[in-house]
Amino acid sequence: MTQATRDDSSASATDSEMPSRAAAASLAGQSLHQRLTHHLERLTPNEQRIARFLLAHQDELALYNAAELSRLTHVSKATVSRLFRRLGYQDFREARDQARSLRHAGVPVVSSTPTPDHHQRHYEQECRNLRQALAALDMLDMEALGRTLANAERLQIIGFRNAYPLALHLRQQLLQLRGQVAVLPQPGQSLGEEVARLSATDAVVIFAMRRRPQGLARLLGWLGQAPCTVLLVCDDSLSEIPAGIEHVLRCPLDSVSAFDSYAAAMSQINLLATRLLHDDLVAGRSQIRRVTDTFESLEELGDG
Known part of the structure; x- marks a missing residue:
């Protein structure tokens, strides 16, 4: 047998x-x-x-x-x-x-065996992502958003898991232009005591990429009812946007590999920071000079 x-x-x-x-x-x-x-x-x-x-x-x-x-x-x-x-x-x-x-849904899954043209297909997908990301920016009311973010007394940035590096990068760019920029929550801390202080003079940028932590939907609903201005940056897997969130920026994460690509998100951050710089160029240049002078005084940066 x-x-x-x-x-x-x-x-x-x-x-x-x-x-x-x-x-x-x-x-x-x-x-x-x-x-x-x-x-x-x-x-x-x-x-x-x-x-x-x-x-x-x-x-x-x-x-x-x-x-x-x-x-x-x-x-x-x-x-x-x-x-x-x-x-x-x-x-x-x-x-x-x-x-x-x-x-x-964002789970790293091997969908195909790498082929000799893998790098080319990766490049082409990245180009598609960038085109979609730029088109999404064009759909925003950038004039109103830029004015609101520039005039906010405090700018709070929230990101979890894979979105946390995006939040850190946006903060790093904006610190060169203005004060009162923070990433929430701080390591080991919770959000409640931070967002409870949000007022109409504050603005929040929240990154909500797929494989979101449990409870993020509740946080988005809460922010939608808060008096602050909210910019939500998310991928297409987030289908339900709570009422009250004024600005939504979609960002594609598609990749031919097992892992999501955040290149388009980084490009959007670059353009957002550049827009804020040009919305108040005098103050932005002044802050850049202060930061550069401080680097030199502290000798923190090398010559490279």
Whole structure:
């Protein structure tokens, strides 16, 4: 008896263990990893072989079809199909589509093997992102936004996770132009005591890129009701914008690789800072001179 025959015969006795309609519905909200780990000990030996392979290579699932997975794990294609039905999927394709959808949510997923033209495709995607980012800036009322940000007594910048470096970079640019610029929250601190002080003379720039932390939606809703002016910078995955947030700047993060690209966001920050400089060029130049003189007095920078 061949391995595939033994595999099929051993699995036939367990076909009755396929999930009921109610059980399948309960699995619908779970990731493949959750389903595999939950069912691992109840699987047949050959199903476990597939499951352990997937747990070790789950970021590569989007690359395979059922036949390739069968070949890589040395089990029959029928067993591959049975495993995914047992896990609550209609078939292998549904599980693969779920894996591919994770990439659009910001999860680093390998979607294709790098090819000789990978750098060229990366460059072309970056160009598309930049064009979209600049078009998004054109849709803003830059005159009103620039005036508001320039006149704000305090400018507070908020960013979490991958958006935190964006918040730091914007602060670093604006500190060369004006005072009273801060990133919230400070390390180890919470936001409540900071945002509670926001007034009509304050402005907030909040970066809300995908894979956002839990609670960010509540913070956005709160800022929408606050008296301050708010600029929200986000990608297209944020579909619901709370009422009261006056300015929304969309930023594409698409990439041909497993990771999101923030090059377009950095370009938007550059243009925002440049706009603020030109909105009050005299004061901006004065602050730049003060910063430069201080660098020289403290000898903080090298000659390079």
